[in-house]
Amino acid sequence: MRSGFQTGYVRSRGSGARRDKNPIRRQRFPVYGDRIVRKKAGGSGDIIYIRIFIAAGARPAAPNIPGLESTPYMTSREALRRTELPKSMIVIGGGFIALELGFAYSAFGSDVTFLVRNRMLKNEDREIADEFERVFSENHRVLLHTDIQKVEYSNNTFLVDVVADGKPLRLESEALLVAAGIRPNTDLLGLENTDVQTDERGYIRVNEYLETSVPNVYALGDILGRYFYRHSVNFEGEFLFRTLYQEKKRSPIEYPPVPHAVFTHPQVAKVGKTEEELIAEKIDYISVKNPYSASATGMARLSDSGFIKLLAEKKTGRVLGAHAIGDEASNVIHLFILLMTMNGTVDDLLRMIYIHPSLPEIARNAARKAKELLQTN
Numbered sequence: 001m002r003s004g005f006q007t008g009y010v011r012s013r014g015s016g017a018r019r020d021k022n023p024i025r026r027q028r029f030p031v032y033g034d035r036i037v038r039k040k041a042g043g044s045g046d047i048i049y050i051r052i053f054i055a056a057g058a059r060p061a062a063p064n065i066p067g068l069e070s071t072p073y074m075t076s077r078e079a080l081r082r083t084e085l086p087k088s089m090i091v092i093g094g095g096f097i098a099l100e101l102g103f104a105y106s107a108f109g110s111d112v113t114f115l116v117r118n119r120m121l122k123n124e125d126r127e128i129a130d131e132f133e134r135v136f137s138e139n140h141r142v143l144l145h146t147d148i149q150k151v152e153y154s155n156n157t158f159l160v161d162v163v164a165d166g167k168p169l170r171l172e173s174e175a176l177l178v179a180a181g182i183r184p185n186t187d188l189l190g191l192e193n194t195d196v197q198t199d200e201r202g203y204i205r206v207n208e209y210l211e212t213s214v215p216n217v218y219a220l221g222d223i224l225g226r227y228f229y230r231h232s233v234n235f236e237g238e239f240l241f242r243t244l245y246q247e248k249k250r251s252p253i254e255y256p257p258v259p260h261a262v263f264t265h266p267q268v269a270k271v272g273k274t275e276e277e278l279i280a281e282k283i284d285y286i287s288v289k290n291p292y293s294a295s296a297t298g299m300a301r302l303s304d305s306g307f308i309k310l311l312a313e314k315k316t317g318r319v320l321g322a323h324a325i326g327d328e329a330s331n332v333i334h335l336f337i338l339l340m341t342m343n344g345t346v347d348d349l350l351r352m353i354y355i356h357p358s359l360p361e362i363a364r365n366a367a368r369k370a371k372e373l374l375q376t377n
């Protein structure tokens with residue numbers, strides 16, 4: 001059995017006047033064997049570990065809008081906990097959190113106005129974002145290219161002065177949701193007392209083993225600034241558990257293509273590259289789109305919008321990206337998630353038998369178009 005001393009980190013959990021402002025401190029502590037030592041010390045109730053996993057996440061960041069800070073606006077946190085339905089609501093932000101929450105309030109009956117600085121879902125493939133804006137705007141009040149000048153709160157009403165597409169407007173609402181970005185929680189951890197390094201945006205730097213710059217201190221999840229999804233932090237957590245406690249073998253994390261979805265109507269889902277990324281990376285590709293309406297299930301559902309977009313490498317037919325907008329996009333995309341994880345091609349998509357009628361037939365029809373294009377190029 002190995003024993004001796006090792007430099008480790010102490011997370012202080014004092015309370016009241018004894019609460020430690022800098023909760024993580026470096027300290028030498030005893031090691032017993034090669035198992036993780038968990039030892040409760042006396043005094044302030046410190047808990048000592050050989051390994052620390054930092055998964056403290058991120059929190060909403062407030063944009064710099066004059067007057068906003070002195071109003072009782074909601075972030076996603078309050079919006080998720082609110083029990084009263086406001087008659088009207090303004091949502092500031094065009095990312096998935098703003099859209100999903102605003103959409104949910106709208107579905108419950110609030111009159112929701114979305115204020116978006118530039119475009120909605122600006123990180124999605126351009127054609128998907130275009131279709132989303134078109135369809136979503138048919139059912140919701142959306143102001144794009146909006147510059148918010150000032151926010152006030154008086155007589156239980158939010159007053160928001162904006163310039164939208166060059167025109168000044170004053171909007172009023174009972175509730176205001178601000179979901180215009182997030183920031184890492186690293187500033188709340190007292191990391192300045194440690195050698196754990198952060199990047200210029202404040203996210204924790206880790207290597208390919210998810211180790212921080214301090215031995216035996218790992219980090220995962222939003223606080224890395226890589227991916228901001230529940231399923232990606234789950235993947236990282238499972239990786240750490242497997243390599244450290246099951247296999248006990250140091251091996252680097254290898255992310256398969258990381259998918260995501262936006263749970264609005266229409267739904268959006270994505271895996272792999274966008275067309276804009278392929279252009280920027282100078283990859284020779286083909287791009288095809290197949291509408292929901294061109295499949296039996298799409299017709300039966302009377303789909304008048306939505307499509308699947310498939311991007312494949314011209315030379316090999318390898319699928320590089322898949323995007324879906326429409327009913328159950330988050331389910332339909334799984335066909336492509338598996339395919340891309342297995343490094344599959346357009347031909348692979350056409351090898352299997354699809355149930356008729358079913359939504360994945362839209363994917364098959366996109367693959368047929370891609371095959372034709374690959375043969376003629």
Ligand SMILES: Cc1cc2nc3c(=O)[nH]c(=O)nc-3n(C[C@H](O)[C@H](O)[C@H](O)COP(=O)(O)OP(=O)(O)OC[C@H]3O[C@@H](n4cnc5c(N)ncnc54)[C@H](O)[C@@H]3O)c2cc1C
Binds near residue numbers: 057058101
């Ligand atoms: C409205 C909303 C909807 C979302 N929808 C989806 C979705 O549909 N699908 C999806 O994949 N992802 C979604 N996400 C993103 C997803 O929630 C995050 O990516 C995921 O939770 C990140 O996990 P994490 O463990 O890194 O951080 P978190 O889940 O944020 O957990 C961090 C934890 O650390 C705690 N903490 C922070 N500081 C300290 C401290 N100093 N000491 C002790 N504890 C601390 C926090 O209280 C929190 O409990 C959504 C996020 C929001 C806000």
